[in-house]
Amino acid sequence: MLLLWLLPLLLAIPLVSGCQRERAGITVAGSTSVEPFAELLAEEYMSRHPHSHIYVQGGGSTAGIEAVRTRAANIGTSSRSLLPDEKDLYAITIAKDAIAIIVNPKNPIRDLSLDHVRQVFSGKIKDWGELGDPPHPIVLVSREEGSGTRESFQKFVMGQEEISLESLVQDSNGAIRQVVSNDPYAIGYISLGLVNEQVKALKISGVEPTVTNIERNKYTLVRPFLFVFNGEPEGEAKSFLEFVLSPAAQALLSKEGLVSVLKPSGR
Amino acid sequence: MEIREKVIEKLLLLIAFSSIAVLALITFFIFEQGLPLIWKIGPKAFILGQKWIPSKGLFGIFPMIVSSFLVTIGALALGIPLGLACTIFLCEWSPPAVGTVLRPAIQLLAAIPSVIYGFWGLIVLVPLVRNYLGGPGLSILSGSVILGFMILPTIISISEDSLKALPPTYKAGALAMGATHWQTIWRVMIPAARSGIVASIILGMGRAIGETMAMIMILGNAVKMPSSFLDSARTLTTNIGIEMGYASGAHREALFATGVILFVIIMLLNSLAIFLSRRRSS
Numbered sequence: 001m002l003l004l005w006l007l008p009l010l011l012a013i014p015l016v017s018g019c020q021r022e023r024a025g026i027t028v029a030g031s032t033s034v035e036p037f038a039e040l041l042a043e044e045y046m047s048r049h050p051h052s053h054i055y056v057q058g059g060g061s062t063a064g065i066e067a068v069r070t071r072a073a074n075i076g077t078s079s080r081s082l083l084p085d086e087k088d089l090y091a092i093t094i095a096k097d098a099i100a101i102i103v104n105p106k107n108p109i110r111d112l113s114l115d116h117v118r119q120v121f122s123g124k125i126k127d128w129g130e131l132g133d134p135p136h137p138i139v140l141v142s143r144e145e146g147s148g149t150r151e152s153f154q155k156f157v158m159g160q161e162e163i164s165l166e167s168l169v170q171d172s173n174g175a176i177r178q179v180v181s182n183d184p185y186a187i188g189y190i191s192l193g194l195v196n197e198q199v200k201a202l203k204i205s206g207v208e209p210t211v212t213n214i215e216r217n218k219y220t221l222v223r224p225f226l227f228v229f230n231g232e233p234e235g236e237a238k239s240f241l242e243f244v245l246s247p248a249a250q251a252l253l254s255k256e257g258l259v260s261v262l263k264p265s266g267r
Numbered sequence: 268m269e270i271r272e273k274v275i276e277k278l279l280l281l282i283a284f285s286s287i288a289v290l291a292l293i294t295f296f297i298f299e300q301g302l303p304l305i306w307k308i309g310p311k312a313f314i315l316g317q318k319w320i321p322s323k324g325l326f327g328i329f330p331m332i333v334s335s336f337l338v339t340i341g342a343l344a345l346g347i348p349l350g351l352a353c354t355i356f357l358c359e360w361s362p363p364a365v366g367t368v369l370r371p372a373i374q375l376l377a378a379i380p381s382v383i384y385g386f387w388g389l390i391v392l393v394p395l396v397r398n399y400l401g402g403p404g405l406s407i408l409s410g411s412v413i414l415g416f417m418i419l420p421t422i423i424s425i426s427e428d429s430l431k432a433l434p435p436t437y438k439a440g441a442l443a444m445g446a447t448h449w450q451t452i453w454r455v456m457i458p459a460a461r462s463g464i465v466a467s468i469i470l471g472m473g474r475a476i477g478e479t480m481a482m483i484m485i486l487g488n489a490v491k492m493p494s495s496f497l498d499s500a501r502t503l504t505t506n507i508g509i510e511m512g513y514a515s516g517a518h519r520e521a522l523f524a525t526g527v528i529l530f531v532i533i534m535l536l537n538s539l540a541i542f543l544s545r546r547r548s549s
Contacts, residue, residue, distance in 0.1 A: 032512075060513035139403045144488070145321045146513025154322075162320065168405055168499050169488035171509045179487075182394060183403060 025053035026236045030064015030077035031148050032172050033097065033191045034225050037253060038077055044252060045243050052236060061148035065089065068230045074237045076228035079148030079191070090229040094244050095258040098192035099153055099221040100201035100209045102177070106184040109133050111203040114220075117157050120187060123164030128185065140167035141179050141188035149173065152223040153189050193257035214259045225258070297530055301523035313524060319490045321510070321518040328525055330492040334407065334500035335532075337493060338482070339475040341411025342418055346471055349415065350422030351464070357423070358430045359452055377420035385484030388413040393485065402497035405487030411496070413481055418471035425470060429463020429544075430456060462543045469540040473533055479504040503529045 028038050035058045042054035059067070064076035065086055082091050101117055103109060109131060112120070119125045120138060129135030142163050143150035154163065170176045173190040180186045181198035192209050195201045201209050204219065213219040227233075233241050243249055250260035305313050308326060316327015353373070357366055388409055397404025437459055441451040457464070487499030488509055501509075507522050507529075514522050 058512070062513050062515050066515060144509050144513065146510060146515075146518065162323075165318070165320075165491040166489055168403060169490070169501070169509060171483065171488075171512070178389075179403075179405070183397065186403070 025055070026074035026240065027055045027057065027067075027072070028075045028077060028227075028240075029057040029059055029067045029073035030228070031061040031079040031225070032058045033079040033149055033194075034077035037095070037193065037225070037256060037258065040252065040256065041244050041249055042240075044249065045240055048243070049239075052239075054236075054240060060146060061151075062146055065228055068228050071230060074229075075233075075240070076226075078226040078228055079223060080151045080226075081224060082226070082228070086228075090231060090233070091226045092229075092233075092241065092245075093224040093261050094227050094241075095225045095250070095253045095260055096214065096222050097225050097258050098209050098214050098219055099149065099156065099189050099223065100192040100195050101187065101189050101204065101221075102180050102195060102199040102201055103187050104180055104182075104184045105198070105200045107133065107200065109202065110200075111206055113205045114157060117204070118159070118161060121153075121158060121163050121167070122161040123166055136185050139183055139186040140164055141176050141186050142167040142169055143176065143189075144169050144171050147171075148223075149189065149191060152221075156221045156223075157189075195257070211254065211257070211259055222259070294530070297523055297526045300520060301525075301527040304517060304520040304524045305527065314528065317492060319506070321514070321521060324517065326517075326521040326524070328503065328506070328528065330490060331501050331503050331506050331525070332528070334486075334493055335476055335502040335504075337407050337496070338410045338414060338486070338500065338502055339472055341407060341496065342414035342475040343468065343472060345412060345415030346418045346422055346475075347468060350419050350467075350471070351426065353419070353423050354426045354430060355452055355457075357427055359448070373420050373423050376416065381417065381478060381481040382484070384413050384417055385481035388481065388485045396497070400497055402495075403487055403499055405485060405499050406497045407486065407493055407500050408496040410482055410486045410500070413485055414475045414478060417478060417481070418474050421471045421474050422467045425467035426460070426464040429460040429467070432463070433459050462546050466540040466544040469536050469543070473536040473540070476502075476529070476536070477504060477533060479508045483508050503532075 028042065035056060039056045042056050046052055046054060057073070061078040061080050064073065065078055065082070066076075067073035068076035068089060076089075078091070079097065082089065101112065107128075109128070112131070116125065116131060120131075121140060121142070123140075125131065126138055127135055128138055140163075143153075150163075168179065168186075170179060170188075173194045176188040176190050177194065177196070177199055180188045190199075192201065195209075203209075204221065207213055207218045209219050209221070214222055227241060227244070229237065229241075232238075254260050304326070308316075313326060313328060314332070315329050316325065317329055318325045318327045319330070353369075357369060361369065392409045392412060393404040393406075395404075396402070396406055396409050400408070433456060437455055438451055441455040442448070446454065482502055483505045486501065486505060488501045488505055489499035490501050490506075491498075493500040503525050506525050510518070511522055
């Protein structure tokens with residue numbers, strides 16, 4: 001008897017939640033590097049437009065681009081440039097982000113050349129002793145295959161060389177930061193905006209990863225953060241994009257460690 | 268009343284079948300998505316391949332198969348002695364009051380979400396391993412210890428059932444022949460309940476091979492062939508879990524193919540467990 005009463009209720013639940021989604025706003029999905037910033041922007045946007053709702057999801061750059069293509073999301077976020085077969089989509093750089101090479105604060109090293117970083121991550125240099133530190137095996141921490149951060153790191157640092165298969169693999173910037181902050185012998189790479197006091201960002205060939213150095217093109221491990229659209233942005237998505245490119249939102253991003261881009265670069 | 272009874276009966280039947288239909292659908296889709304890739308690169312290259320570099324089209328999962336079994340063996344090395352000791356104590360020596368506390372406590376062990384085990388391992392166990400034994404700490408050893416505790420409820424509850432199912436005459440007979448209590452347990456009861464205990468261990472093994480979340484957090488997920496218990500490793504499940512979010516194209520198919528291999532291993536283990544427990548009851 002009870003069951004018979006419950007069944008229609010159970011059936012009704014998806015209907016109700018379906019309606020809610022229809023009523024409320026847009027979905028932004030993609031890169032886990034962009035996710036925390038997109039959440040911040042969405043919160044700010046929603047406080048200004050109380051009737052809008054923006055859902056921010058992770059999943060990764062590739063998943064985000066895929067989601068836009070299938071229209072599962074209104075805006076895809078990507079922490080890498082579009083690949084040749086993705087060029088049919090409409091991409092706008094909303095900010096630039098640097099990749100920081102991070103070590104544990106207890107590690108005395110402060111500066112590495114790009115060449116040394118490459119040799120460390122390809123597994124040719126295996127011991128901190130070879131870099132002037134007290135000798136101890138290096139613990140490499142990398143991102144998983146397909147990650148936008150990994151692809152950018154591969155492009156900027158590794159070139160044709162492979163990231164060593166010995167490296168530990170973590171599936172988010174936060175997890176890499178967690179491992180590096182706990183292990184005095186670890187080295188990893190994360191988005192500069194997510195570097196905090198638990199880890200130390202290294203200078204690359206003497207250049208510190210700061211906003212000034214990025215703007216002057218001195219620090220070169222820099223990648224675009226993209227909003228990806230399926231066709232011209234319109235409606236709520238367009239209004240959110242306009243907000244993100246506004247001076248107020250760009251100032252917010254700068255405060256979080258990103259480099260603002262006030263003129264949009266499309267396609 | 269008659270009609271209502273019939274309706275309820277049919278409705279329950281339908282619901283029961285729908286859960287089996289889900290199993291069939293899952294099986295179908297895993298194989299449908301995964302098998303083409305296995306055929307394309309060859310079952311041998313896929314299963315025995317040493318290198319997993321999806322961006323270069325290299326899909327070899329042998330290190331992951333080895334890691335899955337190493338982690339599982341480690342978990343069993345801890346889980347079997349602990350589980351059996353606990354079972355024997357619960358069945359034979361535990362005063363009723365202690366049993367009423369211990370049993371729910373062990374069941375609670377099964378109710379703790381695996382992400383909590385992972386978190387605890389990451390915060391407590393991993394630094395211990397790193398500081399006292401060396402290596403990155405995110406290692407097969409840490410994973411095995413956590414898994415060892417996670418499979419305890421499975422081993423204890425099923426082997427306890429099989430001990431309890433023995434005819435009381437076995438115990439009475441052995442004691443009457445002059446055997447001590449321990450001799451009775453070790454020489455008579457455990458061998459008699461052997462098939463049930465083995466089934467419990469195999470189910471524990473299935474649980475260990477299938478665990479994902481805690482292992483992603485603790486194993487470190489390196490894709491190379493592990494050379495010691497202090498090395499980081501990636502199991503079949505964590506390979507799917509960690510790369511699924513970003514994978515597309517052949518990479519995605521390769522993750523489904525990993526699922527196919529995992530599915531086959533789990534099916535074999537479960538069939539073995541069912542076969543062994545059937546043999547006990549007949």
